[in-house]
Amino acid sequence: MMTAAPGRRLRILLLGGTTEASALAERLARDAGIAATLSLAGRTANPAAAALSVRVGGFGGAEGLADYLRRENIDLLLDATHPFAARISANAIAATTASGISLLAIERPPWMRVPGDDWIEYDRVAEAVSALPDEPQHVFSALGRQAIDALRIAPHHRYVIRVVDPLELPKELAHASLITARGPFRTEDDANLFEDHNIRYVLAKNAGGSAAYAKIEAARRLGIKVHMVRRPALPPRTTVPSVDDALRWIADYHRSRSDLGV
Numbered sequence: 001m002m003t004a005a006p007g008r009r010l011r012i013l014l015l016g017g018t019t020e021a022s023a024l025a026e027r028l029a030r031d032a033g034i035a036a037t038l039s040l041a042g043r044t045a046n047p048a049a050a051a052l053s054v055r056v057g058g059f060g061g062a063e064g065l066a067d068y069l070r071r072e073n074i075d076l077l078l079d080a081t082h083p084f085a086a087r088i089s090a091n092a093i094a095a096t097t098a099s100g101i102s103l104l105a106i107e108r109p110p111w112m113r114v115p116g117d118d119w120i121e122y123d124r125v126a127e128a129v130s131a132l133p134d135e136p137q138h139v140f141s142a143l144g145r146q147a148i149d150a151l152r153i154a155p156h157h158r159y160v161i162r163v164v165d166p167l168e169l170p171k172e173l174a175h176a177s178l179i180t181a182r183g184p185f186r187t188e189d190d191a192n193l194f195e196d197h198n199i200r201y202v203l204a205k206n207a208g209g210s211a212a213y214a215k216i217e218a219a220r221r222l223g224i225k226v227h228m229v230r231r232p233a234l235p236p237r238t239t240v241p242s243v244d245d246a247l248r249w250i251a252d253y254h255r256s257r258s259d260l261g262v
């Protein structure tokens, strides 16, 4: 773990909502040289308990975030949001550019196709749904609650939709069923689920990481087609691929600031 550098505590705002952010929160909380706050959008009803103090809800766009960073005297903004949370990540870039505050993003590598995978890739959720066959199919949707509206493009399929919190399905999705569950998931369990529901297609976002990879492995094992949504593009920013890399980066950053007497 990091060693606390002498001098002022490093003030960090951690944008969360992911397993990486939870892990980072726990590690940062143990460092006496760091004062960090975890920020959550407030989408999930019962977020995992956090080791840091937590603030919840939007900032009011990039300007609101920049105001928050200045007001709270933040030194470093850590973006550990989901790879598909493109708006907050774009806001993080704009806000740190505007305020001159440092930004580091944790960007897990995307999943790469391996032999046995039967993927077709799409840039948008709506394209992945529209590309399902005309005839009704048994489809597993791991696209999340925000993509449920997009399923109305092709309401005739028998969707099995997995989300974190319960929700009411649109009445157009008369053949859909809902599963509420929070990852990490196991390949064995997802394969059983796909067999039980006779799944022929999986709709997925290329989130990367291990917690949600089980459905991809299960689809490979059972020869199921995956309609994979590519990640949204973002402007250039400093990134690291993992929590450990982020902690090393932060330690170096903290040390260099202390050397400069900041």
Ligand SMILES: NC(=O)c1ccc[n+]([C@@H]2O[C@H](COP(=O)([O-])OP(=O)(O)OC[C@H]3O[C@@H](n4cnc5c(N)ncnc54)[C@H](OP(=O)(O)O)[C@@H]3O)[C@@H](O)[C@H]2O)c1
Pocket (backbone or CB within 6 Å): 015, 016, 017, 018, 039, 040, 041, 043, 056, 057, 058, 059, 060, 061, 062, 064, 065, 080, 081, 082, 084, 085, 086, 087, 088, 089, 091, 144, 205
């Ligand atoms: N998109 C996914 O597939 C997905 C999957 C798993 C977890 N998540 C997590 O769920 C949260 C919301 O995702 P999203 O796709 O709705 O994001 P988004 O579209 O990028 O963000 C929409 C708005 O929500 C607010 N927001 C998002 N993340 C925030 C955070 N950590 N703290 C404070 N405000 C935040 C911001 O509001 P203001 O503009 O008002 O500041 C942002 O403009 C993120 O924290 C993300 O890490 C998303």
